[in-house]
Amino acid sequence: MSDDWPLFEVFIRARSGLEHKHVGSVHAADARMAIEHARDVYTRRQEGVSIWVVRSSAIVASDPEEAEALFEPARDKVYRHPTFYAIPEEVKNL
């Protein structure tokens, strides 16, 4: 079995003014080829104006097992949202 080329994650900016968004992954021998493959695979219908590729092995991800520890603490802090505060209706521009 031949070895796979390295895997690259692909991020595409749909149009200027928007952030790059993860769309998928491609195998390629090097970064330039990864961009060419990403163009062929993910932008056949004008889906983007800019492509980022990054070696998948360079991504560090959070562990789903730790999701609770990481994200639960934000749940009871509703006072971080503007709707938490009751302001009389006659007060404007708040």
Place this chain on the structure above:
Amino acid sequence: MYTQALDSPTPLKPGSSGAQPSLERRFEERIEQDEKIEPKDWMPEAYRQTLIRQISQHAHSEIVGMLPEGNWITRAPSLRRKAVLIAKVQDEGGHGMYLYSAAETLGVARAEMLEQLLDGRAKYSSIFNYPTLTWADVGAIGWLVDGAAIMNQIPICRCSYGPYARAMVRICKEESFHQRQGFEIMLALARGTAQQRAMAQDALNRWWWPSLMMFGPSDATSTHTAQSMRWRIKRFTNDELRQKFIDATVPQAQFLGLAIPDPALRWDETSEHYLIGPIDWSEFKAVLQGNGPCNRERLAARRCAHEAGRWVRDAAAAYAAKHPEARGVEP
């Protein structure tokens, strides 16, 4: 989609960990609540294996599916038809890539899937083992084969496994042009000369039954359906989807003025469905087992393409080895 490198599955054998029953229960609950399962989440080994099998077969089908139509690119009757056909075949290649990526998130290497396809171990959709004898076949494939594929694939957009569902959303969005261009070809032929109409009818005659078989064995004999539905990989049974396809397609054939090649076909007032005659499942089994009209030809074409591309892959690898700065890693 995430990566194999990120997602090397933790080998958890049943009973090997005290935590497993609770993991399994949480998994079932998430499925029950229609939550998506993502690559790094815990999942039962059988769920993983079922998805690897289904997604890789799906990917292989897209790749082999390029061959019957690719056969007509050089002979498309106009520049417009040629451009459309190239775009469609290129889409099928792209769809194969989305699906291989999705399968890889489950911990199977792309090279391994490719090898399984090339050495004949992997299955792909039986439909691509039929020949494309005339230009009308290109129309019939778009109309019927892509039509059946869309019918099959739309429910998979809601599949419980996130990467597969997302790949399917992209694919379904792109495929609707495939079906419409096919119907347009059929329409042009159906409105053409007597010879062209005969060509369209002949294509329908040959593609109708194989298209119905694309939905897989009938519910009574389908081995995977029940579990896949419990896991919300599948949302409808094979027979339900087949019936939807028949109900949608018969009126389209009537519009074209073509006859469905089934003397038993009739509209049933009570159920409000078109009922068909019996499907020849022996043909389906023969094609699946490698004895269809084109099985050997299709695999030979794939192997030949793989071999013919070897020098390109070697050159790219040699270039990357000489230019570490181009590899996308810090030197």
